[in-house]
Amino acid sequence: MARRQLHLNAFLMTIGHHESAWRFPESSLTGTWDVAHYRHLAQVAERGRFDSVFFGDGPSLQGDIRYRPVGRLDPTVLLPALAAATERIGLVATASTTYNEPYNLARRFATIDHVSAGRAGWNIVTTAGRDAARNFGLDDVPEHRHRYERAAEFVDVCRKLWDSWADDFLLGDKANGRFAYGDRIRPIAHEGRFFRVQGPLNVPRTPQGYPLLVQAGSSEDGRQFAARYAEAVFTAQQTLAEGQAFYADLKARVAAEGRDPGLVKILPGIVPVIGTTEAQARERADELARLQVPAYGLRQLASLTGIELTEADLDSPLPEVGDVSAVQGMQSRFALVTDLARRENLTVRQLLARLGGGRGHRTFVGTPEQIADTIEEWFGSGAADGFNIMPPLLPSGLEEFVDHVVPVLQRRGLFRTEYTGRTLRDHYGLPRPVNQFQPPTAVPTPVS
Amino acid sequence: MARRQLHLNAFLMTIGHHESAWRFPESSLTGTWDVAHYRHLAQVAERGRFDSVFFGDGPSLQGDIRYRPVGRLDPTVLLPALAAATERIGLVATASTTYNEPYNLARRFATIDHVSAGRAGWNIVTTAGRDAARNFGLDDVPEHRHRYERAAEFVDVCRKLWDSWADDFLLGDKANGRFAYGDRIRPIAHEGRFFRVQGPLNVPRTPQGYPLLVQAGSSEDGRQFAARYAEAVFTAQQTLAEGQAFYADLKARVAAEGRDPGLVKILPGIVPVIGTTEAQARERADELARLQVPAYGLRQLASLTGIELTEADLDSPLPEVGDVSAVQGMQSRFALVTDLARRENLTVRQLLARLGGGRGHRTFVGTPEQIADTIEEWFGSGAADGFNIMPPLLPSGLEEFVDHVVPVLQRRGLFRTEYTGRTLRDHYGLPRPVNQFQPPTAVPTPVS
Numbered sequence: 001m002a003r004r005q006l007h008l009n010a011f012l013m014t015i016g017h018h019e020s021a022w023r024f025p026e027s028s029l030t031g032t033w034d035v036a037h038y039r040h041l042a043q044v045a046e047r048g049r050f051d052s053v054f055f056g057d058g059p060s061l062q063g064d065i066r067y068r069p070v071g072r073l074d075p076t077v078l079l080p081a082l083a084a085a086t087e088r089i090g091l092v093a094t095a096s097t098t099y100n101e102p103y104n105l106a107r108r109f110a111t112i113d114h115v116s117a118g119r120a121g122w123n124i125v126t127t128a129g130r131d132a133a134r135n136f137g138l139d140d141v142p143e144h145r146h147r148y149e150r151a152a153e154f155v156d157v158c159r160k161l162w163d164s165w166a167d168d169f170l171l172g173d174k175a176n177g178r179f180a181y182g183d184r185i186r187p188i189a190h191e192g193r194f195f196r197v198q199g200p201l202n203v204p205r206t207p208q209g210y211p212l213l214v215q216a217g218s219s220e221d222g223r224q225f226a227a228r229y230a231e232a233v234f235t236a237q238q239t240l241a242e243g244q245a246f247y248a249d250l251k252a253r254v255a256a257e258g259r260d261p262g263l264v265k266i267l268p269g270i271v272p273v274i275g276t277t278e279a280q281a282r283e284r285a286d287e288l289a290r291l292q293v294p295a296y297g298l299r300q301l302a303s304l305t306g307i308e309l310t311e312a313d314l315d316s317p318l319p320e321v322g323d324v325s326a327v328q329g330m331q332s333r334f335a336l337v338t339d340l341a342r343r344e345n346l347t348v349r350q351l352l353a354r355l356g357g358g359r360g361h362r363t364f365v366g367t368p369e370q371i372a373d374t375i376e377e378w379f380g381s382g383a384a385d386g387f388n389i390m391p392p393l394l395p396s397g398l399e400e401f402v403d404h405v406v407p408v409l410q411r412r413g414l415f416r417t418e419y420t421g422r423t424l425r426d427h428y429g430l431p432r433p434v435n436q437f438q439p440p441t442a443v444p445t446p447v448s
Numbered sequence: 449m450a451r452r453q454l455h456l457n458a459f460l461m462t463i464g465h466h467e468s469a470w471r472f473p474e475s476s477l478t479g480t481w482d483v484a485h486y487r488h489l490a491q492v493a494e495r496g497r498f499d500s501v502f503f504g505d506g507p508s509l510q511g512d513i514r515y516r517p518v519g520r521l522d523p524t525v526l527l528p529a530l531a532a533a534t535e536r537i538g539l540v541a542t543a544s545t546t547y548n549e550p551y552n553l554a555r556r557f558a559t560i561d562h563v564s565a566g567r568a569g570w571n572i573v574t575t576a577g578r579d580a581a582r583n584f585g586l587d588d589v590p591e592h593r594h595r596y597e598r599a600a601e602f603v604d605v606c607r608k609l610w611d612s613w614a615d616d617f618l619l620g621d622k623a624n625g626r627f628a629y630g631d632r633i634r635p636i637a638h639e640g641r642f643f644r645v646q647g648p649l650n651v652p653r654t655p656q657g658y659p660l661l662v663q664a665g666s667s668e669d670g671r672q673f674a675a676r677y678a679e680a681v682f683t684a685q686q687t688l689a690e691g692q693a694f695y696a697d698l699k700a701r702v703a704a705e706g707r708d709p710g711l712v713k714i715l716p717g718i719v720p721v722i723g724t725t726e727a728q729a730r731e732r733a734d735e736l737a738r739l740q741v742p743a744y745g746l747r748q749l750a751s752l753t754g755i756e757l758t759e760a761d762l763d764s765p766l767p768e769v770g771d772v773s774a775v776q777g778m779q780s781r782f783a784l785v786t787d788l789a790r791r792e793n794l795t796v797r798q799l800l801a802r803l804g805g806g807r808g809h810r811t812f813v814g815t816p817e818q819i820a821d822t823i824e825e826w827f828g829s830g831a832a833d834g835f836n837i838m839p840p841l842l843p844s845g846l847e848e849f850v851d852h853v854v855p856v857l858q859r860r861g862l863f864r865t866e867y868t869g870r871t872l873r874d875h876y877g878l879p880r881p882v883n884q885f886q887p888p889t890a891v892p893t894p895v896s
Contacts, residue, residue: 023622030618033652035528035563059551061650065617066630071650074559080483080525081563084532099549103507103583111522115483115529134646135551169513170478174471177741182514198582202509202519204481293625 003413006379007265007386007428008406009092009234010045010053010398012038014069017271018357018392019300020291022069026396032069035081041395042082045089048402049416051427052090052121053082054214054234054388059099060131062303067296076108083116090424092121092214098147099127099136102157103197109211110162110203118207118423123214124229126151129303144331148221153192155213155229160188162210163435164200186437209433212424218246218332227253231430232265234388236333236360238340243268243383265428268378269361269388272371274400285365288392289353297352304359305334314349317341336360357392368404375405376414451861454827455713455834455876456854457540457682458493458501458846460486462517465719466805466840467748468739470517474844480517483529489843490530493537496850497864499875500538500569501530502662502682502836507547508579510751515744524556531564538872540569540662546595547575547584550605551645557659558610558651566655566871571662572677574599577751592779596669601640603661603677608636610658611883612648634885657881660872666694666780675701679878680713682836684781684808686788691716691831713876716826717809717836720819722848733813736840737801745800752807753782762797765789784808805840816852823853824862 014032015021022029031037045053055075063070075093082091091112095105105122113120126147133141141147166184173179188199215222215230226233233250237243251261273288275281294311302308307321318341337360341351357363364371378384391397409415421427462480463469470477479485490501503523511518523541530539539560543553553570561568574595581589590598614632621627636647663670663678674681681698685691694716699709721736723729742759750756755769766789785808789799805811812819826832839845857863869875 022627023625025622029620029627033562059555059650061633061648064630065628065633067625068627071652073562073651074556076525077528077556077559077563081528081532084529100552101547101584104548107507108522108525111525114481114521115525131646134644136549137644172477174473177471177515177739179470179477179516180513182512185509185513196582196585198579200509202507203521204519291625 005416005429006375006384006409006414007232007267008048008050008415009232009267009386009388010041010050011234011269011388011390012041012053012055012394013390014394016393016397017359017361017390018288019068019293019296020288020356021393023291024393027393029069031394032071033073035073035078037395038078039082039085041398042086042089042091044395044398044402046086048406049419050089050389051386052092052424054092054121054123055079055094056123057094057096057125058127058129058132059096060129060135062129062131064296064299067293076112079112079120080115083112083119088119088419088422090119090121090212090427091116092123092212092424094123094125096125096127096132097151097154098142099132102154102195103161103201106158106161107201107203109158110201110206113206113208113211114203118425120206120208121212121214121232121424123216123234124151124155124225125216144219145221148225150194151225152228153194157188157190157192157195157197159210159436160190161197161199161201162205163437164188165204166435166438167205169204184438205435208423208425209435212428212430220331222332223250223253226250226264227257227259230264231425232267232428235266235268236336236358236362237268237383238336238360238362240378240381240383243378244381247383263430265385267386267388268384269358269390270375271358271361271363271390271392272397272401272405273357273363273365273392274368274371274397274404276367278366278370281365281367285363289356292352292356294349294352297356300355300359301337301348301352304355305337309348314352315347317345318348318351333360358390361388361390368408371405372408372412375409376412379414453864453877454823454832454857454862455680455715456496456498456863457680457715457834457836458489458498459682459717459836459838460489460501460503460842461838462842464841464845465807465838466736467516467741467744468736468804469841471739472841475841477517479842480519481521483521483526485843486526487530487533489846490534490537490539492843492846492850494534496854497867498537498837499834500540500872502540502569502571503527503542504571505542505544505573506575506577506580507544508577508583510577510579512744512747515741524560527560527568528563531560531567536567536867536870538567538569538660538875539564540571540660540872542571542573544573544575544580545599545602546590547580550602550643551609551649554606554609555649555651557606558649558654561654561656561659562651566873568654568656569660569662569680569872571664571682572599572603572673573664592667593669596673598642599673600676601642605636605638605640605643605645607658607884608638609645609647609649610653611885612636613652614883614886615653617652632886653883656871656873657883660876660878668779670780671698671701674698674712675705675707678712679873680715680876683714683716684784684806684810685716685831686784686808686810688826688829688831691826692829695831711878713833715834715836716832717806717838718823719806719809719811719838719840720845720849720853721805721811721813721840722816722819722845722852723813724815726814726818729813729815733811737804740800740804742797742800745804748803748807749785749796749800752803753785757796762800763795765793766796766799781808806838809836809838816856819853820856820860823857824860827862
């Protein structure tokens with residue numbers, strides 16, 4: 001019997017996930033805003049037979065541009081450009097349920113799924129942060145629980161809209177002037193706490209039925225949301241034990257929701273720092289840390305945790321702070337960062353070095369074989385169904401992973417050598433969802 | 449001296465503008481939702497050296513799908529896919545100021561301008577129609593004047609956001625870890641009647657500064673809006689005299705706003721029905737009318753004018769109706785349709801035949817030379833700076849226009865034989881806008 005297969009997603013962010021990436025000689029100063037850069041990355045990931053590429057997102061300028069390229073092109077515009085330059089790889093974009101309307105977003109992702117012939121995924125986020133709130137007429141970010149309640153109804157509305165056209169709506173009778181079955185496209189008449197949406201959508205049901213639903217928040221609210229809606233989950237876990245605990249917890253929650261835990265794929269994020277030898281990999285990691293700008297790291301720390309520090313605090317331990325439940329931002333990331341600092345007794349400077357690459361995601365430093373070993377260990381011991389690969393430098397870090405780590409995983413029988421399916425759901429081994437308004441028992445009508 | 453050059457925009461809509469298009473043997477039943485169909489159309493238009501292709505839009509399912517393909521892919525997703533398949537042609541999408549937030553839409557069009565290297569245009573609409581309102585929690589469409597007031601502030605906010613990054617923000621000092629000039633990217637701190645937006649945008653200023661601004665409403669409110677904001681105007685005019693009156697009126701309003709009337713291009717829409725002989729063209733026009741489904745036309749008439757009729761009314765004149773100022777939908781289209789019916793004393797059936805191709809836009813029936821004659825007449829007598837070409841069938845109607853009408857216009861020296869510029873503004877002969885926060889007198893700083 002074939003071995004269980006792991007899944008790989010390439011998380012594409014500017015010219016690399018490490019905040020020092022731009023200072024390396026080979027890094028482009030303008031790649032962050034250049035579609036050709038992302039096209040190349042998507043093609044490299046497809047050459048590596050990755051399941052998907054992925055873009056984070058938020059509707060505000062996050063991070064301090066004095067010290068690093070920040071800002072983001074709209075990923076729902078990038079995906080169709082990348083769809084035109086690739087054939088098989090899945091295309092996942094983040095979009096906010098707090099700062100969009102469900103009709104618009106359901107339609108946008110449905111269109112991406114049509115344009116890419118079934119390769120679209122939506123990473124559903126509720127968007128922490130005051131900066132985003134202030135771009136939409138609010139003084140501060142809506143309360144954490146409220147954002148998740150809105151998100152749940154938002155996705156319910158989207159799924160109704162995506163199912164508002166039956167798959168077999170087309171009649172196509174040219175002789176008699178009858179194009180479609182009128183009763184197979186119907187309003188959804190949704191009336192809820194947050195939304196009133198009449199429908200139907202103005203786009204037919206898509207190749208995948210609807211885009212793959214991805215979720216990446218690991219707070220209590222986030223996990224419950226994932227258990228109910230997600231088909232793939234991106235997560236940040238620092239240790240194998242933490243990864244196993246998260247994996248077991250989430251799969252149990254999925255089962256408790258009456259869903260098959262095998263149909264929700266869990267992918268921790270990792271920052272692979274690769275060297276031909278272990279010493280070379282360590283040297284690369286040290287160089288990345290050496291080039292960090294403390295002022296930038298402190299500002300990032302403040303935005304992840306709410307803890308405001310100055311350069312005078314760099315060689316002290318992280319000060320005591322309040323309880324996670326008071327955090328209205330990214331609760332799980334707050335807990336991860338403060339736990340990491342306590343557990344390893346890190347100074348602020350050491351903590352910034354640990355966060356510089358992946359903002360809380362685990363960094364793996366080593367040879368291709370060593371990185372494959374750690375991947376296999378996590379994959380084989382109940383901590384992961386695959387990995388969200390976050391190269392410190394782009395494109396070079398992705399090229400190295402594809403050229404040197406992927407072949408090791410393939411030799412070990414852990415990863416595909418060719419695509420076997422056409423859609424993103426095919427790659428993740430997930431079925432096309434049944435239309436909630438059209439049970440599969442309906443008699444199919446032939447299209448003339 | 450070279451002759452004044454006309455501009456051509458290809459209005460792409462499903463498999464043709466004529467409501468009978470889908471019933472022709474060569475028409476695709478699924479082209480409406482197929483990116484390959486639109487890619488082919490954009491490439492044909494680029495071969496014909498068109499200035500741009502254009503998609504209408506609205507966030508609801510408009511029209512009765514029982515009788516014709518309706519519904520629309522999101523054009524802001526189509527444009528980046530088409531950008532990847534073309535090199536020079538401009539790409540214009542419609543988007544609503546009533547059902548979007550300015551931060552999201554400013555960012556989306558900025559991204560399209562980056563991804564297309566300066567070929568993006570935005571057709572600004574306020575979206576008439578109750579169906580759209582009911583997809584966004586409203587019972588009915590907001591009042592006409594209110595929509596235009598919101599649209600004006602919406603565009604003001606977008607232009608501030610598009611200018612929130614100076615063109616020369618990049619410092620790029622890798623040695624010292626200084627990426628950008630922090631003070632050249634600034635909040636906009638907009639506080640208005642409809643919007644509070646802090647900014648800055650999270651996307652740099654774009655190749656065109658900002659996308660070409662297009663407008664297509666010809667009501668009193670619409671004309672004033674166009675005079676203040678538009679760089680290109682699409683309009684529906686049935687007669688040369690009406691076209692001249694509209695052209696003179698709008699150019700005068702542009703001047704009264706203190707803008708150069710030469711920098712606002714006016715493009716009436718035309719439906720060209722082309723034949724090798726005039727008789728053949730007439731035959732094609734008759735066939736298009738013969739294949740109309742009356743039930744569909746009556747429903748369209750109701751949505752254009754609010755006048756609800758049945759098949760029993762087909763051979764009667766259009767009944768008397770109320771005053772245009774009470775219309776909360778497309779006021780100018782209401783006036784055009786009722787004027788046309790009165791002026792030519794048409795029965796309802798005859799009126800439906802006249803509207804079936806262009807929903808109020810003028811149909812030109814004839815040989816390529818005859819169509820070029822009419823284009824030249826309108827262009828040369830103060831009714832147009834160019835034309836919005838609305839082929840009755842797609843792709844065939846666009847292919848015929850490119851292969852047979854464009855060469856006549858080129859021989860007469862009225863239309864380019866090669867592109868001379870790179871951006872959409874280049875094609876329309878318009879300058880890149882100056883950044884409102886960074887006057888051109890600022891001393892440029894070299895990028896290292």
